[in-house]
Amino acid sequence: MTCGCFGASGTSRKKADHLNRDAPGAEGNLLATTKRFSYNELKSATDNFHQRYKIGRGGFGTVYKGTLKNGKAVAIKTLAAQSKQGVREFLTEIEIISNVRHPNLVQLIGCCVHGPNRMLVYEFLENSSLDRALLGRSRTINLQWSKRSDICMGIARGLAYLHEELVPRIVHRDIKASNILLDKDFRPKIGDFGLAKLFPDDITHISTKIAGTTGYLAPEYALGGQLTLKADVYSFGVLVLEVVSGRSSGSLNWGGLQKLFLEWAWQLYEEGRMLELVDPEMEGFPQEEVLKYIKVAFFCTQSNANRRPMISQVIEMLSRDIRLNEKELTPPGFFQTSTGLSGTQSKEKVSEASTSHQMTSVPSTITQVIPR
Numbered sequence: 001m002t003c004g005c006f007g008a009s010g011t012s013r014k015k016a017d018h019l020n021r022d023a024p025g026a027e028g029n030l031l032a033t034t035k036r037f038s039y040n041e042l043k044s045a046t047d048n049f050h051q052r053y054k055i056g057r058g059g060f061g062t063v064y065k066g067t068l069k070n071g072k073a074v075a076i077k078t079l080a081a082q083s084k085q086g087v088r089e090f091l092t093e094i095e096i097i098s099n100v101r102h103p104n105l106v107q108l109i110g111c112c113v114h115g116p117n118r119m120l121v122y123e124f125l126e127n128s129s130l131d132r133a134l135l136g137r138s139r140t141i142n143l144q145w146s147k148r149s150d151i152c153m154g155i156a157r158g159l160a161y162l163h164e165e166l167v168p169r170i171v172h173r174d175i176k177a178s179n180i181l182l183d184k185d186f187r188p189k190i191g192d193f194g195l196a197k198l199f200p201d202d203i204t205h206i207s208t209k210i211a212g213t214t215g216y217l218a219p220e221y222a223l224g225g226q227l228t229l230k231a232d233v234y235s236f237g238v239l240v241l242e243v244v245s246g247r248s249s250g251s252l253n254w255g256g257l258q259k260l261f262l263e264w265a266w267q268l269y270e271e272g273r274m275l276e277l278v279d280p281e282m283e284g285f286p287q288e289e290v291l292k293y294i295k296v297a298f299f300c301t302q303s304n305a306n307r308r309p310m311i312s313q314v315i316e317m318l319s320r321d322i323r324l325n326e327k328e329l330t331p332p333g334f335f336q337t338s339t340g341l342s343g344t345q346s347k348e349k350v351s352e353a354s355t356s357h358q359m360t361s362v363p364s365t366i367t368q369v370i371p372r
């Protein structure tokens with residue numbers, strides 16, 4: 001039986017007024033509607049930006065943990081003063097997420113503009129980012145399946161809010177493990193909206209300069225700059241494979257060969273060896289469910305963006321007792337630069353696992369309700 005519950009999202013979509021560029025004075029209100037911290041407040045919150053409060057460094061600049069006068073812990077991202085791109089990302093971040101609230105989105109508390117210094121102040125997430133916590137050799141924790149599946153679902157819910165509940169829709173463009181932060185209970189929150197784009201209802205895709213991170217970049221976007229919500233769905237698929245496997249897609253050496261993580265994962269699928277993908281540190285996991293998550297990840301990373309499900313469909317597929325119709329599954333598409341380090345503006349290798357490349361709408365036959 002075909003599951004007929006998929007279609008356009010039926011959720012009532014919330015108009016984020018500050019995102020409505022037609023609203024009178026919206027642009028001018030951008031900074032005015034965001035809480036402004038004084039430089040001195042943030043300086044004393046971090047003991048003058050002392051090294052011991054440094055918790056990370058990203059493309060934007062250094063990140064510090066701070067404690068505000070009221071005792072609230074915050075993460076303070078300081079922008080490298082000379083970075084033009086940083087200033088753009090600083091404004092984008094404020095434009096996109098100030099006033100947007102969802103349990104699976106990192107909350108921006110405010111900002112600071114002081115001479116050449118620009119800072120963003122966020123709620124502090126106790127368990128750092130998903131890549132540090134769960135992936136690779138230097139990971140700090142080993143989560144069992146229930147937490148891992150909650151992490152995948154939480155990220156999907158955050159994305160569904162951005163894609164299907166807000167007006168205009170928001171495409172994040174940089175969904176990856178280091179942009180997923182974990183709170184004290186390991187609940188995930190999507191952060192880093194510096195590359196995000198507003199996505200008005202009446203257009204089907206945006207042609208844009210490529211930005212994002214290799215390994216997570218959808219091929220149609222990496223190759224042609226064609227950005228749709230499905231680029232985030234692709235990245236989400238890669239992320240699910242990382243969470244299931246405890247491995248980071250950053251490496252270019254899989255199965256003893258020069259292979260992308262997704263390429264290797266697909267090879268295991270084709271050879272019927274999917275369980276080898278599962279994190280060996282994870283004990284007593286529900287095999288059927290874990291295998292379903294892996295297959296959903298492959299539906300998300302299909303080469304043809306039109307065949308990828310919407311994120312609300314992904315939530316249905318992950319949460320309901322349904323069997324996936326694998327006849328509908330086509331191979332993933334890959335994109336890789338020669339160094340494998342940054343996908344920005346580079347178009348060196350885009351390939352598919354096979355030649356299948358039909359243009360069709362999202363198949364409604366992906367899922368089947370398991371007969372009871």
Ligand SMILES: Nc1ncnc2c1ncn2[C@@H]1O[C@H](COP(=O)(O)OP(=O)(O)OP(=O)(O)O)[C@@H](O)[C@H]1O
Nearest residue numbers: 056057058059060063075122123124125128129178
């Ligand atoms: N709100 C937060 N709470 C706790 N730690 C945070 C928070 N925001 C960032 N961090 C820490 O700071 C690190 C750097 O974050 P940042 O978003 O600047 O860079 P990134 O995502 O690692 O890289 P890039 O900027 O290249 O995407 C994160 O990996 C995380 O460990």
